[in-house]
Amino acid sequence: MEVINHNASLNDDEGYIRIDKWNPETTEKLAYHYKEILKLIGEDVDREGLLQTPTRVAKAIQFLTHGYNIDPHAMVRSAKFHEEYKQMVLVKDIELYSLCEHHMIPFYGKAHVAYIPNGYITGLSKVARVVEAYARRLQVQERLTVQIRDCLQETLNPLGVAVVIEAAHMCMQMRGVQKQNSVTTTSAFTGAFLTHNETREEFIHLIGVKLH
Numbered sequence: 001m002e003v004i005n006h007n008a009s010l011n012d013d014e015g016y017i018r019i020d021k022w023n024p025e026t027t028e029k030l031a032y033h034y035k036e037i038l039k040l041i042g043e044d045v046d047r048e049g050l051l052q053t054p055t056r057v058a059k060a061i062q063f064l065t066h067g068y069n070i071d072p073h074a075m076v077r078s079a080k081f082h083e084e085y086k087q088m089v090l091v092k093d094i095e096l097y098s099l100c101e102h103h104m105i106p107f108y109g110k111a112h113v114a115y116i117p118n119g120y121i122t123g124l125s126k127v128a129r130v131v132e133a134y135a136r137r138l139q140v141q142e143r144l145t146v147q148i149r150d151c152l153q154e155t156l157n158p159l160g161v162a163v164v165i166e167a168a169h170m171c172m173q174m175r176g177v178q179k180q181n182s183v184t185t186t187s188a189f190t191g192a193f194l195t196h197n198e199t200r201e202e203f204i205h206l207i208g209v210k211l212h
Ligand SMILES: Nc1nc2c(ncn2[C@@H]2O[C@H](COP(=O)(O)OP(=O)(O)OP(=O)(O)O)[C@@H](O)[C@H]2O)c(=O)[nH]1
Pocket: 100, 101, 102, 139, 140, 141, 142, 169, 171, 172, 175, 176, 177
């Protein structure tokens, strides 16, 4: 797997982000460009309220894209435990905030993630951290859904993985087609969730989402 790491200094030993430690050089460069953007939209960059804005935005965008600095596979492997439990493990209603790669405008919603262990489980928080690691990048909802599924399948080799994401896209709400209430649902399955209708139905019933 390719590890994208633009800003290695943000990582601690376990590969988690330290959100208080921005790379000063990256922050300075981003701030320079955001200042130019402010000028281009007709703002007065010297007025009091905007003096710190380029630096604030520089830090904010690094937080919103900090998933590039996380290796989700390594993170799951760091908390992989042998266990003979063979029933579905479901973590539902994991809130997510991402940025659409077309407009860099937020999309936000919930992820529901399940897997059926095959000798190994992972820490429950790691499931939510995998969602976070892929959401905090420039994304499309479809790829985000598949990346979460593939990460768990590749690291735990479970009997199946199921991921459903429900999200609202602000690029469709506050601009463009301006549909305030539309919600997009995406799903991705492997193993028993594909081959066993009952397993998939149980998952869909438990998360309470209408997929068909
Ligand atoms: N499939 C998919 N499309 C997305 C996602 N986020 C945003 N989009 C869409 O990406 C498309 C980009 O289309 P373009 O026609 O190039 O962009 P645009 O002219 O700004 O389109 P409008 O939003 O319709 O004004 C739009 O239809 C967006 O709604 C996503 O997660 N998945």
